Amino acid sequence: MKLLQLLLGRLPSKKSILGIYAVIVTVIYSWTLFTSFYKLPSWLFYLTVGKILSVYAYAFSLNLLESVLALAGILLLDLTLFFVWKNVGEFQSRSILLFLCIAASSVFRLASFGDYGAINFFLTAEGAWWLTTFLLGLIVSALAPKIHWVRLVLDGLAERLIIFLYIYIPLSFISLIIVFFRNIQ
Amino acid sequence: MTQFSRRDFLNLAGVSLAGMLAPKQLHSLRTADSAQPNIIIILLDAFSAKHLSLYGYPRSTTPNIDAFAQYSTVFHQHYSAGNFTTTGTASMLTGMLPWKHRAINYGGLVRSELAHNNPYSLLGDDYFRFAFSQNPWPDRLMGQYYAEIDRFLPPSAYSLAQDTQLIEIFKNDRALASIAMEDFLLPAQESALPGSSLLGYLYKSRTLHNAAAKQTLAYSSNGIPEIMDPGYLIPYLNENVYDGVFAELSTLAAKNQPYFAYFHLYSPHYPYRAHNNYRKLFRADGYRPPEKPAHPFAGGFTEDFLLGQRALYDRQIAQVDDEFGKLISQLDRSGVLQNSYLIFTSDHGELFERGFVGHGFQFMYEPVLHIPLIIHAPQQISREDVFALTSNIDILPTILSLAGKEFVPDLDGEILPGFGGGGDEARPIFSMVAVDNTAFHPIQKAVISMRKRDHKLIAYLGYDQKMTQPFELYDLKNDPQELSNLALKQTGILTAMQDELFAYLNAANQPFIQK
Incomplete structure (x- = not known):
């Protein structure tokens, strides 16, 4: 009972989860649109x-x-890594920073891998790369929200990016219907 | 290099003797009984006829194919209508010229309204229809008529990457899903930036780990594995692939229904990684093809580099030839060839000259367009040679004729000589590369080759800045190496060929000219 109460006490508000999701959606969809311009x-x-x-x-x-999985992953990471800290007020900015670290790391690594000869480097350095990303993300997301203006910027950003949810999510549901109909016999 | 076994030799001797004793039959026509024959196409990607000893290459690259040719029909002047996989394969499968089917861009598709012109749709339910392409581009082309194919294997079949490919989930929309998923969102290619930032990373990482692990494993047990062009990181061993082909054909033969089977196999396509036991082959054998002037579009590779790459390619061909020889022996023994037409060909060739290695781009020289075509008819026991000019757009009409199907007027191809076709001497044979031209507009930027009788015209359309001489004319009878450009010397022939080419092109462009 106590554990449940403890968990519930650390659960963030729906609004802050929505803010995190807005950032995730903006980053993931924008990247896709950006790379599509190379293909177009x-x-x-x-x-x-x-x-x-x-x-x-x-x-x-x-x-x-991808965005739903990313949100689930970030929430899980945040709730387990930062379980001992109760400061729910920092939850949103902390999670956003953690996600941005992981996304930036992934994109940077993809962009820097451009040669077949680099496969071995890509594979051998992968563990070290993600360990560094993980530690860096941990430190940044734990410390940066302590700075008031950082938190304000991130929370403000999340709030403003919610508009993209109203664009991308309905588009995605329409897309799902299109994909479904293209794939039925 | 594996040679014929004693048993193979005896088999061959047997059929040769039978051929001498038996009255000569016109085996190239349909079999005496009216039952529909099985039709098998085995296509080796990027296989230049110029590198087969069968067609006079100085290196003994293909003893097994040479032996197979002894009881088959050999086409000596067979051309691909394209100089890379998409265009070459689409032309063969549709029986149409590239300016009509419009699969002219890398990874492109056939015009939807013409996609029904393919062996699968036209052969219909009478046939059990099988498709397998190791190369993802033909797989995508055939994905346009997925519903017409009874068994459609993914490119990873028979490879070391046994895991299910993502594309299998979207099999009913295979062509477009392939573009969306494999080209854009989750590419496993070396350098493509995935459209998916997180899942794209995971997919690429998994693919690379898989490829690396399998490569190491295969290296230790079998020598260097053939890994598909770095673009597509699907490691495979040719012996596995050819075993798979035999297993598949054995299964098909057991069915109580005629079948059509198309195998598009990747080797000897770049990166030319033959097994270790071929590594000494053709080394320091003194063979040097004539040097040719560098082409304005070439990358400027040195002659030594070209020679080195040529040797690697020839080794890969030798390995593939061995595998093909084993396959033919197995098919012969198992009786599969008794009631089957086996069509052996390629989609385009490969070039090792003029400062360039590979295919595609703006190169339309003989090594990249002249492809092998050998057809073994059921119970054929002697060799026939066809010297008429033929194109790979003739394959579909010929298949339909063999299957007793009606002629389709949409097709540009003709039934092959020896299989019911006449072999018109005055017929022009066209090949085209138009990767810089949109598929929806008239052809304005392209390189077109027109072969007619002994002459060959190469027209560089829309490349005026790069090509100071936009037309090349060769007399292939007297200059098979295409060394002497006669465009300024034989202006009469040049003008006549230009006029004919532009007449065809203008007619082909008409539907695309907006009113």
């Missing part, structure tokens, strides 16, 4: 507009899955 010229060469939109439907469907 070649798609225009051989795909009709309808087919290009269908490719985006696949992308947004995957983004929806």
Whole structure:
């Protein structure tokens, strides 16, 4: 009973979870749109507009899955790593920083790997890379929210990015329907 | 290098003797009984006819294919309509020229309204229809008519990467899902930036770990594994692949239904990684092809580098030839060939000259367009040679004819000579690369090759800045190496060929000219 009360006492508000999700969605969907601009010229060469939109439907469907998984992962990490700290007020900014560290690390590593000869480097350095990311993320997300203005900026950002949820999430559900219909016999 | 076994030799001697004793039959026509024959296509990717000893290559690269040719029909002047996989394969499967089917861009698709022109749809339910391509681009092309294929294996089948490919989830929308997932969101290619930032990373990491582990394992047991072009990190061993082909054909043969089976196998495509036991082959054998002037589009590779790459390619061919020889022996012994047409060919060739290695880009020289075509008919016991000019767009009409299907007027191809076709001497054979041209507009930026009788015209359209001489003309009878450009010397022939080419091109462009 006590443990349950303890857990419930540390659960963040729905509003702060929504703020975290808004940041996750913005980052994940924006990255997809950004990389699609590299592909778009070649798609225009051989795909009709309808087919290009269908490719985006696949992308947004995957983004929806990806964002939900990322949110679940970040919440789990935050609730376990920072369990001993009760400061729920920092939860939102802490989780955002943790996510940004992981996302930036992933994107940087993907962008820096551009050569078949680098496979071995990619594979051998992978453990060290993620350990460093993890530790750095831990430190940054634990300490940075202690600085008042950092917390204010991150919370303000999360609040403002919620608008993207109203755009991307309905688009994703429409995309899911498109993907579903394209894949039924 | 594996040679014929004693048993193979005896088999061959037996059929040769039978061929001498038996009255000569026109075996290239359909079998005497009216039952529909099985049709098997074995296509080896990037297999230049210029590198087969069968077609006069000085190195003994293909003794087993040479032996197979002794009881088959050999086409000596067979061309691909494209110089890379998408265009070459699409032309073969649709029986149409690239300017009509419009699969002209890397990884592109056939125009939806023409996609029904393919062996799977046109052969219909009479046939059990099988498809397998190690190369993801033909897999994508065939994904356009997924519903017409009874058994469709993913590119990873028979490979060392046995895990289920993601594309299998979206099999009913395979072509587009392949573009969305494999090209964009979750690419396993070496350098492509995934559209998915987190899952893309996980997928790439998993693929690379898998490939590395399998590569190490295969290296220790079998020598260097053939790993698919770095683009597609699916490691495989040719012996596994050819065993898979035999197993599949044995299963198909057991069915009480004629079948059509298309195997698009990756080797000897780059990166030319033959097994260790081939590593001394062709080393320091003194063979040096004639040097050719560097092409304006070439990367400027040195002659020594080209020679080295050529040797690696030839070793890969030798290995593939051994595997093919084993496969043919197995098929012969198991009786699969008794009632089957076996079509052996490629989608395009490979070039090791003019400062360039590979295929695609703006290169339309003979090594990259001249591909092998050998067809073994059921119970064929002697060799036939066809010297008429043929194109891979002729494969589909020929298949339909063999299966007793009606001729489809949409097709540009003709039934092959020796299989019911005439072999018109005046027929022009076109090949085209138009990767810089959108598939929806008239063809304005392309390199087109037109082969007619002994001459070959190469037209560089829309490349005026790079090509000071936009037309090349060769007399292939007297200059098979394409060393002497006659464009300025034989202006009469040049003009006549230009006129004919542009007449065809203008007609093909008409549907794309917006009113």
